[in-house]
Amino acid sequence: MTRSPHRKVEGIDHRISPEEIKHSGWKAIFRDDENAQESLVVEIGFGRGEFLVDLARRNSNKAHIGIDISWKRVAKMARRLALCPVRNLRLIEGNAKEAVEYMLDDGSVETFWINFPDPWPKRRHSRRRLIKRDFLDVLVTKLIPEGTLEVATDHPAYAKWINARLQGTQGLQNLFKPYPYLSNVPGRHLTAYEEIWRSKGRTPYFWRYKKVSL
Ligand SMILES: C[S@@+](CC[C@H](N)C(=O)[O-])C[C@H]1O[C@@H](n2cnc3c(N)ncnc32)[C@H](O)[C@@H]1O
Known part of the structure; x- marks a missing residue:
């Protein structure tokens, strides 16, 4: 799955390949920053x-x-x-659907953030959506025990889809219970898309789930 990064960058290049993480492990990648x-x-x-x-x-x-x-x-x-x-x-x-499964060790990620993934609103395009049962299963496998999955969308139909799939994923527990999702999460910083949607009066949906043992 090697893809050499497009375009040269002058100075410290923060890009790495999935192979580097797969073969060295994330701790080795960040070995120069002992705090991290x-x-x-x-x-x-x-x-x-x-x-x-x-x-x-x-x-x-x-x-x-x-x-x-x-x-x-x-x-x-x-x-x-x-x-x-x-x-x-x-x-x-790279494509996260492939990269996450390939490069990350099971039980190694404290938090996954997926903010405003492309909604693919047309029915015939829905198979391109990122939030799907098989990908959620992969994310659960990669999380540490009690690790969290944070998801956001502004799109009502995708929100319904995401909510059903999160609720139906084994090994995940809703941390916003009794609410299925929130429209405002205190302390959360805006993403670029969120800023645009909010300025147009659209209400976002936020989910926070925790990995639990079965
Ligand atoms: C609607 S934008 C949201 C960007 C940002 N999270 C925000 O909230 O401002 C969706 C982003 O996901 C990226 N993307 C779409 N499919 C992806 C995939 N399969 N793997 C990794 N990134 C993906 C797109 O390139 C784009 O940058």
Whole structure:
């Protein structure tokens, strides 16, 4: 699954390949930052990356990996990080559906963030959605015991779909119970998409689930 990163970056390149993580393990990737060895946080589909940078800066004791399928977004973020490095952050260019399963050890991720994944609103495109039963099963396997999965969308039909699949996934427990989801999560920072949707009056949906033993 090797894909050499598109476009050269002048300075410290925060991009790594899935192979490097697979073969060295995340702790070795972050060995130069001894403060960031506590746990691993992964954002899937980081887009412009402002949420991820903020997360990494506020949690210097944790290692962060962002995965995005768009080489343009990854390259843009890598150029920004080269100018303003964040030691506890690395980027992967690739399809998270493949990368997560391939490169991460089971029971190794403290938190997965999936913010505003593409909703693929047309029925015939719904199979392209990221949140599906088999991918959720993979995420559960990769989480540490009591690790968390954070999901957000602004799209009502996708929200219904996501809610049903999260509720139907074995080994996950809703931390917002008795509510299925929240529209505001205190302390949560806005992502670029959330800012746009909120300015248009759309209400987001947020889920927080914990991995529990069966
Ligand atoms: C709607 S944008 C949301 C971006 C960001 N999370 C936000 O809230 O501002 C969806 C992002 O997910 C990325 N993406 C879509 N499918 C993906 C996949 N299978 N693996 C990794 N990233 C993916 C897209 O390239 C895009 O950056």
